[in-house]
Amino acid sequence: MTQELIYSVTGIALFAIGLFGLIVAGHIVRKLVAINMMGIGVFMLFLATALHGPDTVDPIPHALVLTGIVVAVAGTCLCLWLAISISKLDNEKRKNPQQ
Amino acid sequence: MTLQFIAPYLLPAIVTVPLLAAICNFLMASHHPRLALNALFGLAQVLLAGLLLIALSLPDTVVEMRYILAGWSAPLGIELIADGLAAILLMTTAVLYLVLSVYSALYFTDKNKGARFWPLWWLLATGLNGVFLAGDAFNIYVTLEIIGLASVALIALSGDRAALVAALRYALVGLLGSLCYLLGVALLYRAYGTLDLAQLASLAEANPLTWAALSLISVGLLLKTALLPLHFWLPPAHASAPVPVSAVLSGLVVKASFYLMVRFWLDILPVATTTLALQLLGVLGTAAIFWGCISAYRAHRLKVMVAYSTVAQVGYLFLLFPLSATSIDAWKVSGGALAAIVYFVVAHALAKSAMFIAAGNIMFSYRHDDIDGLRGIAREQPLDVFTFAIAGASLIGLPPSAGFIAKWLLLGGAISSGQWWWAAAILFGGLLAAAYIFRFLNVVFDQSQAAELSAQRHARPVPLTMALCGLALAVMAILMGFNAGWMLELLSVSAAVSA
Numbered sequence: 001m002t003q004e005l006i007y008s009v010t011g012i013a014l015f016a017i018g019l020f021g022l023i024v025a026g027h028i029v030r031k032l033v034a035i036n037m038m039g040i041g042v043f044m045l046f047l048a049t050a051l052h053g054p055d056t057v058d059p060i061p062h063a064l065v066l067t068g069i070v071v072a073v074a075g076t077c078l079c080l081w082l083a084i085s086i087s088k089l090d091n092e093k094r095k096n097p098q099q
Numbered sequence: 100m101t102l103q104f105i106a107p108y109l110l111p112a113i114v115t116v117p118l119l120a121a122i123c124n125f126l127m128a129s130h131h132p133r134l135a136l137n138a139l140f141g142l143a144q145v146l147l148a149g150l151l152l153i154a155l156s157l158p159d160t161v162v163e164m165r166y167i168l169a170g171w172s173a174p175l176g177i178e179l180i181a182d183g184l185a186a187i188l189l190m191t192t193a194v195l196y197l198v199l200s201v202y203s204a205l206y207f208t209d210k211n212k213g214a215r216f217w218p219l220w221w222l223l224a225t226g227l228n229g230v231f232l233a234g235d236a237f238n239i240y241v242t243l244e245i246i247g248l249a250s251v252a253l254i255a256l257s258g259d260r261a262a263l264v265a266a267l268r269y270a271l272v273g274l275l276g277s278l279c280y281l282l283g284v285a286l287l288y289r290a291y292g293t294l295d296l297a298q299l300a301s302l303a304e305a306n307p308l309t310w311a312a313l314s315l316i317s318v319g320l321l322l323k324t325a326l327l328p329l330h331f332w333l334p335p336a337h338a339s340a341p342v343p344v345s346a347v348l349s350g351l352v353v354k355a356s357f358y359l360m361v362r363f364w365l366d367i368l369p370v371a372t373t374t375l376a377l378q379l380l381g382v383l384g385t386a387a388i389f390w391g392c393i394s395a396y397r398a399h400r401l402k403v404m405v406a407y408s409t410v411a412q413v414g415y416l417f418l419l420f421p422l423s424a425t426s427i428d429a430w431k432v433s434g435g436a437l438a439a440i441v442y443f444v445v446a447h448a449l450a451k452s453a454m455f456i457a458a459g460n461i462m463f464s465y466r467h468d469d470i471d472g473l474r475g476i477a478r479e480q481p482l483d484v485f486t487f488a489i490a491g492a493s494l495i496g497l498p499p500s501a502g503f504i505a506k507w508l509l510l511g512g513a514i515s516s517g518q519w520w521w522a523a524a525i526l527f528g529g530l531l532a533a534a535y536i537f538r539f540l541n542v543v544f545d546q547s548q549a550a551e552l553s554a555q556r557h558a559r560p561v562p563l564t565m566a567l568c569g570l571a572l573a574v575m576a577i578l579m580g581f582n583a584g585w586m587l588e589l590l591s592v593s594a595a596v597s598a
Contacts, residue, residue: 035275038275042278045285071241
């Protein structure tokens, strides 16, 4: 029970820290790290919930977390690709300011 | 008889057909253009949604259709559920997709962009249909993410810096919204041990954990619906996307998260809602109406104006929450707030898409959408200006458009439930909408220097089919105002039974 509580509180704390970072951070990569941290917080809460039941470990949260990780990877990739494309455009503009 | 036999299989088909379309388009990357193929998929979608609507409005059938995927029932399995509300939204999606697919086939003349556009376009439809049919809280998260990621990629399609920046911001907001939603779902699962919406509805109690879960879910969904003050990402994203994408983002994507708000607040967790919270949503909605209209009036670019108009129109949707609460049974009979809002959603989807098409055609013709630079174009682009005007009439709520019926029903709800202040907001919002629409019409009908300006502009002619697509949607928004009966009936049947 205590173990589950520690994991749950840590999960929510990670979510909160990530949210703070997302709002405060200026750089896009920092923002993405913050968002991933929020995601890990939610996943930890789900995993702690697996222990929440009376005796056996509930397998459903694990399946949910797996799906969540896949979605998080896809979202992070897309954001990074956008950030790279934007900085490429900016670099080109810096090289040829006339355009 | 046959319809009743095939009816349950309609639900998985509605999700599978657009997915199949996405895969087909992905495999056919070298073919160009793809009008016939995509029009065919669009027609198939309309047919399936139409069959579902007919099946649900037959007098002797159930009002809610369920399909248990792979025979695994809840809480372990995933169910697809359709009632009148879902079926109407599916039909709206299908009709918009059919018209916009025809438009897109002509709009994307560039082969590379077309090849990237079509798979994402149909993936977005898969996500939308999935949301409307979802019977499971986690499945909603997955479909929301499909919508979010497909939308981001579609916004970025034009490849210029403004579009990429808008797409990145939209992606961050979307991910944040989904994570807030997911945290809320995690809390619900912890409290009730199920993700099935129907089971959650019967188990839910009013306690701090449910309140926290509903708050997190709502914040996530409001971010995605762009309710003031969480609307900051919408105007740049909707204004810099390609035209058919803007139309779908404004017409359908913000409605998907709004639909979930309706489900969670009125169907699944009504025990956890309070009058104060419902009134607060109404206040935010009113603020959105005013701020959206004022910003639309002050916009310099046509597409930015249309995007701010979406911020205002989203505000109206949230008047549902206060109007459904105090007169707790009012929205369950045919004249009530839910019917009014569904009407509003459909009317806005049609009118706003028509307006984005008109704006896009004007932009196609003049290669810019600076409102001051469009002085006196009414004579050169009569069809697009006409489309814009009748879509605008529906947005303002002039009779006999669908927007008028929706606002009329909302006003009725406000007065019958004794909340006259919302009626004032609805009427004043209509005036403000008229202000920005007539401001644009004033500019385009100004013929004072028409001859010399038109000589400078070198307008590119817009293909007739592209103009007709917009006109078709705008005319549908008007025609909807003439036969409101069947839709209200369908909604009242499903609401009466779920009550």
